[in-house]
Amino acid sequence: MDSGDDPDASDGQRKKKRYHRHTPRQIQHLEAVFKECPHPDEKQRMQLSRDLGLEPRQIKFWFQNRRTQMKAQHERADNCALRAENDKIRCENIAIREALKNVICPTCGGPPVTEDSYFDEQKLRLENSRLKEELDRVSSMASRYLGRPMTQLPPVQPMPNSSLDLSVGGFGGPALGPSLDLDLLTGSSSAAPFPFPTAVSDIEKPIMANMATNALEELIRLVQTDEPLWIKPGGDRREVLNLETYDRIFPKLGHRFKSPDIRTEASRDSGLVFMNTVALVDLFMDSSKWAEFFPTIVSKARTLEVLVTGMAGTRSGSLLLMYEEMQVLSPVVPTREFCFLRYCQQIEQGSWAIADVSVDLSRENQFAPPSRSRRLPSGCLIQEMPNGYSKVTWVEHMEIEEKTPVHRLYRDLVDSGEAFGAQRWLATLQRMCERFACLMATGASSRELGGVIPSHEGRRSMMKLSQRMINNFCASLSASNGNRWTTLSGLNDVGVRVTVHKSTNLGQPNGVVLSAATSIWLPMSSERVFSFFKDEHTRAQWDVLSSGNSVQEVARIVNGSHPGNCISLLRALNASQNNMLILQESCTDASGSLVVYAPIDLPAINIVMSGEDPSYIPLLPSGFTILPDGRPGGGGGATTSSNPMGGSSGSLITVAFQILVSSLPSAKLNVESVTTVNNLISTTVQQIKAALNCPSG
Incomplete structure (x- = not known):
């Protein structure tokens, strides 16, 4: 061997000698x-x-x-x-x-x-087409991990239900009562499986964290800046974003889609809510509680992944990847879907910021809905106030691509930004906080209860049952892809729309349930229409099933500052129905109103009044949604304590019924059932218009 090679060999030996195991x-x-x-x-x-x-x-x-x-x-x-x-x-x-x-x-x-009707066949074809697209998308992803084509995948299992527990300091202190454990509606937004995979790569996480930080900074500036960034075009309290000023202030973050199919909605509102900051933050950061607290707006919600947990046992610093589907309670208004980041940060003592921003995930992950709609930096600033209150400033900012056009009946409401704006969110939050404060209250007068409900536990049980009734009703009206509606001819340009599902869920009658709904416009204020529906003395004028018999209110639970926010127990003055009562809840706020009711028999009512768990009591609710039509010039649109819904020129009413077609889940929908419900809704609409002296056209 060359002598010149020796140094190299000795160097290699020395390097080898320096290596050692840990x-x-x-x-x-x-x-x-x-x-x-x-x-x-x-x-x-x-x-x-x-x-x-x-x-x-x-x-x-x-x-x-x-x-x-x-x-x-x-x-x-x-x-x-x-x-x-x-x-x-x-x-x-x-x-x-x-x-x-x-x-x-x-x-x-x-x-x-097989004697499936045309309605059944069309629905199955649409459903099969959607499922095939989802299967192909998921299979292509799974094949990357298996290293071979994969033709079948296991179903995504539903996430476990979690209770709505806001009692930890929720309404001014922990001594106000036991935890709130309102039932989640099985099969609703909080229980339905999510069809997309939920893994975020290590490369994406820091990018998302940076997006969330920028969104939080922008949200704080949007909250703290007034004119000319925010303007009041209608002369009322509604604040909308001045887009020209916004693009000057946020030139790097305001990447707008330059397309005629994309439009921007941005609004801001602030007010006091009766819940402390800790409970509010917990509500925002838990998707199950979020969906339960906003059943009139949120039809589905999921936490896809927890990217960052909070610091020191708090929510501060939490970063979640979430999915949300928002709705207007009518089958003719398409839902809006977003996959977004939700970032929570405590700014200072008693002050929290929660920012949302849509995330553009890669095609490999297949998270995002196939739409260019996105949520721009939005969210809330929550400030602690005395006596258990919080001040909430809410900002909604989104760019919308409407793939399915909104029916012209609701076009003004949607285009004005009121349908999904900050005012609607905040008004709903204020009303729901009042409702849960009433649920936590330990005392109630016999006059309020009508002397029928004997205990506080019975009162809580009645409110829990009614909340489940509301959740079920809102879920039945969803216009999401998983709830396909078929339009029947007749009535008006909206038509009666029907959908069918097989119910085997706890708290609902087992069997095939037919949901039917239609929407109409009435040339009068929403307040007047709401008063008409909730008045027990006028019920016989619209309730087709009462056969003209009047009803008597035997118990009432007030659950809000507005006199229309209450739960009622009604008895039909009909000898043939002595064993049947009606559970009804009416609620109203600045965004709209609901009147929802369901028949319930005496044995079930006795269970509720004794304070027992009402989860097993089957309900099949029907009712009405009442919204301002969003048209300008109907009284200035001002919102006051006596007229919480403002002064729009008219009202949008959705009439909805649910009927148990058969107690056998395997039964098929027949033509007779569809005809019956079509006639039921048509007659109800005609009687409403006649009672309110509206033209029947």
């Missing part, structure tokens, strides 16, 4: 640090180097190798789980196909005869 103590210490911080910065690596007697490069390489090892372990576990589920479902499908070959008609002994 000691068990070093590995144990590194593993402990890795659990807390998988990505240490240079300062942390230098400190570990000094503590363990290792070189900084050794520390750096160890963490890189450990992260790679952890990622490989997770991928192997995911692959095994997907293969097992795929094989399981393939076997189940084979068994089902074999079983179907042997199906016979119980009447004639031959193959089953």
